[in-house]
Amino acid sequence: MTNHLNFNVYHPNCPSRLFFDNMADKWVLFILDTLKVQAQHFNSLKKAIIGISPKVLSQKLKMLERDGFIDRKTLDTRPIKVEYSLTPLGKELAETAFQFKLWAESHMQYVLDAQRKYDESSQ
Template identity: 75%
Template sequence: MEKALAFNIYHPNCPSRLFFSNLADKWVLFIVDTLQTQPTHFNALKKIIAGISPKVLSQKLKMLERDGFIQRELLDTRPIKVMYSLTPLGHELAQSALAFKLWAERNMQHVLDAQQKYDAAEQLTAKI
């Protein structure tokens, strides 16, 4: 039995650092959260995730597929369609993405209030 490798995200050469950087991307979190509910076609993902370009969506989907979070299935239709769905590992990641989403929606007003308070204090300090 092989011993599991120990990874340290704070070490500059640790592969988990790049992996963490990739997953901390807003588009990745949107894609994973969207696919959590059901498998989805490329064009449907593009419509659901407002603001993402087809190029970026394609890049992020390839990265997620390479990392084992999603699977890509070619459907035998005319024209050929591609369906994306989460793998079991992707579903596990989606739970974290959902937690971020819910936290942001629940706490955004607190963040906006803090920003406004900070900016007002900065303006007062700049006048002095």
């Protein structure tokens, strides 16, 4: 039986705060959502996630691998290719990221309307 620790995200020294720091990043959410569909190579990810730099993509992939959300597999090809895929934990988190995506796409007009209304009233 696993002894689960009690984590409290509101406590300043709780490690779950670092999780929120890492996950509250648009690139992480985009990577998770992109890998949700299928495993991909680095260049495929770079093409699919418009605007991400190779350096940032590499950093985020390493972080996600370290945290147990993605697997990195070196393929025995010429030239050698690396493939990234979601772990079971990553798949679960990707579903949450996908819900954020759906929410943003279906509610963005309300946000834009609220911003416009606020900006007009504060002039």
